[in-house]
Amino acid sequence: AQTVTQSQPEMSVQEAETVTLSCTYDTSENNYYLFWYKQPPSRQMILVIRQEAYKQQNATENRFSVNFQKAAKSFSLKISDSQLGDTAMYFCASGGSQGNLIFGKGTKLSVKP
């Protein structure tokens, strides 16, 4: 079965610093997509960034970027210049063979002033 593992249940970072959240996944697919979602205290799930596995270039969205290591099946999220509003649960997800997304258990990120 496809799995997504986030090994850091909780992390904290000082405002304006950089933090990296880890994610590993397991898939037998050749063409797949990876995602990071953010869930702030409002509970709304928000898409942060998306990576196409066949693209070697790492995806970036403003202060958010990924380090995609296909051979190692690793997909980490880097948040630069952390802001208080980045405080949230972050979920890594991969596209499942059934067409759905498979999520990790999440990393709770706290940004401290």
Add this chain to the structure above:
Amino acid sequence: DSGVTQTPKHLITATGQRVTLRCSPRSGDLSVYWYQQSLDQGLQFLIQYYNGEERAKGNILERFSAQQFPDLHSELNLSSLELGDSALYFCASSVEGGGRTYGYTFGSGTRLTVV
């Protein structure tokens, strides 16, 4: 507003009861997905519908059922409720076949509390 509407936002009910959660997908999206998020847990995939037909099934209990109607809204029915069913239930939608490619648009969830 994400465009995916879930009602109700909160629901408190007793054990043994039955509830219905409702979801209207974003305009133009044909696929609807239901997920359960329990305390300190990730999102568990329950079921997917595409244009009225069941497309994929995850860890959905036999006490739970769902359907998607011709107007594309979907309902998740939970029966014989137990305390352990207390969770946040998300509905998400995507373009045709696009969930695993483009990701989902999520609703704001229904918080179910079983007492």
